[in-house]
Amino acid sequence: MSGIPTADSAGIPAGTQPPRHHFHPRISGPIHRIRQAPWALAVLAPATGAAAALGAVAFHWLADALTRVFCGHTDCASAARAAHPLIPGLGPYVLFVAPVIGGMLYGPLIHRFAPGPGGHGLPELMLAASRADGRVVLRPTLVRALASAVCIGSGGSLGRTGPIVQLGSALGSLLTRLAKAPQEHNRLLLACGAAGGVTAAFDAPLAGAFFAMELILRSYTVESFGAVAFAALGADAVTRTLSGTTVFLDLPDLAPVDAADLPPLILLGTAAAVVSVAFTRILYRVEDACTWAWRGPQWLRPAAGGLLLGALLLALPQLHGSGYQVLKTVTDGHYLPGFLLLLLAGKIFATSLTLGIGGAGGVLAPSLFIGAALGAAYADGLRTLLPGVTGPTALYALAGMAAVFAGSSHTPATAIVFAFELTGQYMVVLPVMLTVITATFTARLLFRHTIHTLKLARRGIILSSPDTRPPSAV
Structure with a gap:
């Protein structure tokens, strides 16, 4: 049977070249299997x-x-x-x-x-x-x-x-x-x-x-x-x-709230919703006004607008930067109600102006600042009208912070957890939860957009569920 080719142990006819296999590690190699593994995200x-x-x-x-x-x-x-x-x-x-x-x-x-x-x-x-x-x-x-x-x-x-x-x-x-x-x-x-x-x-x-x-x-x-x-x-x-480990807001130990404190917290949530919607609307209107007024090159716009911002900071230096130390002073109750309202209005305008002239930064810290000023002023005013009804100023300032943040971004769960972690005190959860939920629902009734989605909506982009369009860079 010499004219008939035989097969080797691999099943390949003798005298023929084995087929060449091309291996692609990116597709079938061990690295790819690791990337595809369910625990890869871990x-x-x-x-x-x-x-x-x-x-x-x-x-x-x-x-x-x-x-x-x-x-x-x-x-x-x-x-x-x-x-x-x-x-x-x-x-x-x-x-x-x-x-x-x-x-x-x-x-x-x-x-x-x-x-x-x-x-x-x-x-x-x-x-x-x-x-x-x-x-x-x-x-x-x-x-x-x-x-x-x-x-x-x-x-x-x-x-x-x-x-x-x-x-x-x-x-x-x-x-x-x-x-x-x-x-x-x-x-x-x-x-x-x-x-x-x-x-x-x-x-x-x-x-x-x-x-x-x-x-x-x-x-x-x-x-x-x-x-x-x-x-x-x-x-x-x-x-x-x-x-190291730090607590952002080191507040005195807060006692559980009384039933008499709950209606004022609901009113604070309503006020926070109004303020958050006003903050959102004013921010974009000031940005539009700056765009309308400026006729020079865009790279020079922040420097020219810095003249207005500098004049505002000269009058109210507490509006400088993120203002975290001032925020802590507000929660400690060291400002009078009238000055707190001035800081509230000033922070809204200063933040709007900074973005309007071409500045870059976030709006979370300003919303916390605005909410703290609102809550502290509300507590002082309520204490004057109804002595003995309200809790400490720090509690209302914290609730106001969380409520304005939630009202402007429609993120109630984040705001509630955020308030707890900023202080490390469990007793703040109930009053903050009540204020935040009130603010979120009221803000949704007043204005369907958030401070973030409005920016996209003005460009004709309405976010719904994530889509599967072709990849594109941001």
């Missing part, structure tokens, strides 16, 4: 949260350093009109000059390296999360984070949380691409970055997880909550290692 999510926490620490350090450069103090809002140590001859007018110089720096920076929709960036993250790819480009996000640090450090009346959340989400998007994770993980890791950013900003992991669910993903599944919770834990571990 690794990628905390890694994203840790990266977001590192970004938050870096941003805080940069913003603090720039604040000292521009006005000579760590917190210029509580330092009032103190002179700059290096240029004492300028006196309090350093508050007038700093926004102009800051605008000359961050205006060209944004115009040249990060053009596109400006203002507070959370609406762009919400839009990215509604897309199938969930992608956020890192480079313009880094540029805007730098611009935000310059803006806030030079006096811009905005918050740090927005830029930190954007930075965390961009890092999550980058990690998704580096790990070549499946597309269905893209949106989740973007939200994980947001959760890590909020956690690191306030040492509030639960609030970070709920923030990502309510505001970024706008939906709830067991998988998504597990992922953002893992991210918050990763961010919390990094934050505690680098910065």
